[in-house]
Amino acid sequence: MSSPISGIVAWAVIGYLAVGLAGWLWVVRGTDADRFDNQMGRLVIHMGLWCIVALLMYRCASTPTIDDPANQLALGCVLMTTTHLYSIGRLVSADPEPDIVWRNQRNAGLVALAATASIVLTAASTRYSGRTVDLRRTGDALGIGCAFAVPLTYNTFVFARSCLGAVRDIDTPRAARIVSFGMIGTTAVIWGAQALSLSQLATGWPDGPQLSLVPAAFTLFVATGSTLLAVPLVAELVLRAGMDRATRTCRRLLPLWRDLTAAVPEIVMPADARHGSDPATRLLRMTVEIRDAMLHLGAYLPAEADETQRDTVPEPEWNRGITDYAHRLSRAAQARKAGLPPAGTGAPPPLPLGAHDFDAELALLIDLARIWPQAKAAVE
Structure with a gap:
């Protein structure tokens, strides 16, 4: 075999990466x-x-040297x-x-x-002289090894350092930390393969014309990296499909928000063109507007609930x-909405239970939104 990676594995990795790239291309071209x-x-x-081209070049090789x-x-x-x-x-x-x-x-x-160019020209010069190009202790091998190892080590070091910085940053989301840890690990695999190649160049161990670790390590890097980079891709696809937590919560609050803002339309804030599609911002605005609407409607609240209507919606105590x-x-x-005067009962707290932070208040609003359709139907 000309490659240490079987054809089934190699083509599977190439196809896997191609599917991921198609997803990234769709996201990048259609995103705001x-x-x-x-x-x-x-x-x-x-x-x-470039990863696909490299893997295809390895498949085209007639020998593993x-x-x-x-x-x-x-x-x-x-x-x-x-x-x-x-x-x-550098970007991160x-x-x-x-x-x-x-x-x-x-x-x-x-x-x-x-x-x-240095690698190709050195190899061509060696073949022209009638010698075999391999990783042994020769000047040609040293030139090829340095031409490959120096830029590879420097580039991957800069990348790994940025991943380590993201891990140390307390503001980095958990998913980004997982991706950073994984990318550091896959980069370490490339370093290990490179270290063994340099060991053969310097000491002649392990014996053989050339190590096959570089293509194997690179294939592992591509497969692992594609999986890790699929994490933000899947998150974006979930966001676009409206299946993220913030969007699902907005859908649950929508009937309540729509009815309350129809009664108090002046409290609706103008949409921010920069963040109008951000689910988290949308959820925050919706929560604030529901709360403001309830404050405005406080003066219209009846003093007591109707006992007859209470029993139409049985609830736990x-x-x-x-x-x-x-x-x-x-x-x-x-x-x-009918233009009736306020009931004159004052403005009680917007909810009968205390909410000391955003999450607690949101949980109460979700409970209210769950009951709202039955309560609305009962008083109509």
Whole structure:
């Protein structure tokens, strides 16, 4: 076999990566995300394309040695992949302007191209002299090894350092921490393979014309990295499908919000064009508007719940207060929409139970929204 990776595994990894790249391309082209996310998405797509080319070059190799031109070009593609890791690391660490990001990427790419040319020319010169190109203690092997190892080590070090910084940052979300840990681990695999290759170059151990660890480690890196990068992709797809927690909560609150803001339309805040599609912002605005509407309707609340209507919506004892309040609030909304004068009972607390933080208040509003359709039907 010309490759240490079987054809089934290699083609499966290539197909897996291609599907992930298609998802990233769809997300990046159709997103209104900010500048950072768009740059990150473009770098990931470009890096993935280079990964596919590298894996295809390894499949085209006729021998597992570095004497094969396909393996030499594959090393160049691996270096181009690491240049994008370098740019991602710089983007995460410094968040530079777009022109700086792509200038850094261009410079790193030129270095990778120069290193690839050095590998190809050194191998061609060695073959022209009638010698075999392999990883032994020779000047040719030293030149090829340094041309590959130096930029690869530097690029992956910058990337791993940025991942470590993200792990240490207390504000980093849990999912991002998992991705960062995983990327550090897969980068360490590449370092291990490179260390063994350099050990063979320096000491001759282990014996053999060439180690096959680089393509194997790179394939493992691609498979693991594709899985880790699928985490934010899946999160974005869930967000677009409206299945995230904030969007689901907004849907549960929508009937309550719609009826209360119809009674008190002046409290509805104008939508922010920059954050109008952000589910978390939408949920916060909806919660604030429901609370403001209830405060405005406080003067219209009946003094007591109607006992007859109480019994139409049987509730456990612990939820009786919410049920009664839902009936009274529904009457208050109808009274204000009809232009009736306030009931004159003052403005009681917006909910019968205390809510000391946003999560507690949101839980109470969800309970109120759950009861609201029955309470509304009971007073109509």
